[in-house]
Amino acid sequence: MDDNGDYAPDYRTSASETEPWMYRMPKVPHYYGDAVRQAFVGAAALMLLGAPFYANDLQIELPFEIIGAVVLVAVAALTNPRTRGVILSDTLISGVGFVTFELWALTQYPSSSALQFGLRQALALVFMFAFYFSMKTLRSMAQNQIGEPDAALDFHKDEHSQESDSEHEQEAAAEQRKMWKEQKHHQRWEYDG
Numbered sequence: 394m395d396d397n398g399d400y401a402p403d404y405r406t407s408a409s410e411t412e413p414w415m416y417r418m419p420k421v422p423h424y425y426g427d428a429v430r431q432a433f434v435g436a437a438a439l440m441l442l443g444a445p446f447y448a449n450d451l452q453i454e455l456p457f458e459i460i461g462a463v464v465l466v467a468v469a470a471l472t473n474p475r476t477r478g479v480i481l482s483d484t485l486i487s488g489v490g491f492v493t494f495e496l497w498a499l500t501q502y503p504s505s506s507a508l509q510f511g512l513r514q515a516l517a518l519v520f521m522f523a524f525y526f527s528m529k530t531l532r533s534m535a536q537n538q539i540g541e542p543d544a545a546l547d548f549h550k551d552e553h554s555q556e557s558d559s560e561h562e563q564e565a566a567a568e569q570r571k572m573w574k575e576q577k578h579h580q581r582w583e584y585d586g
Contacts, residue, residue, distance in 0.1 A: 422541060423533035424474040425526035429483050432523035433469035436490065437462035439516055447512040449501070461490075474530075474539050483527040490520035 440462050448454040468486055471479045498505075498513035505513075533539050 421474045421539060423530075423538040425530045426472040426474060426480065426483070428526040429487065429523050429530070430469040430472050432487070432519050432526070433465040433472075433483075436516055436519045436523070437465040437469075439512070439519065440465075443512040443516070447505075447509040465490075474534075477534055480527065480531050480534055484524065484531050487520050487523035487527050491517055491524050494520060 440458050444455060444458045445451060448458070465486070468479065468482055472483055473479065494513050494517035498510055498517055501513070502510055530539070
């Protein structure tokens with residue numbers, strides 16, 4: 394309670410309510426599916442918005458772009474830390490997307506405009522990051538590490554807590570010496586006075 398008799402605001406609650414929604418989501422150690430999900434949704438949006446600008450023949454390529462965007466969004470929605478098949482499909486789709494858009498950007502470079510090349514290259518980079526994070530998740534899943542705390546961090550935390558314990562002991566000992574010195578000075582002052 395504060396001076397007026399009102400209950401003081403709980404700053405932890407208000408801080409968590411002001412955080413962006415993606416930071417309030419629970420974190421699963423060794424799981425990078427959230428980054429893959431964001432990359433897939435971003436790639437789908439870039440594919441649909443950029444298709445008129447980077448496609449060579451829009452009538453032929455547009456159905457593949459739309460179906461590809463639907464598949465990306467569907468797989469992004471299904472991505473979770475418990476299903477190995479979805480993580481594997483994330484890896485395969487991101488790898489195929491990376492290779493496809495990179496080859497398309499480089500093979501069509503001589504006949505492409507700067508905008509076409511830039512959009513294809515941007516999509517290739519988005520798929521490359523999705524491939525990287527999906528491979529990290531797949532590796533962690535193969536090693537049964539998803540959801541397990543990082544042993545190196547625990548070791549560092551234990552080491553740090555031992556250091557802080559010894560620091561507290563040193564501070565307490567210094568405080569005790571200071572107190573004894575003050576008592577000795579006070580006793581000497583009383584004896585001399």
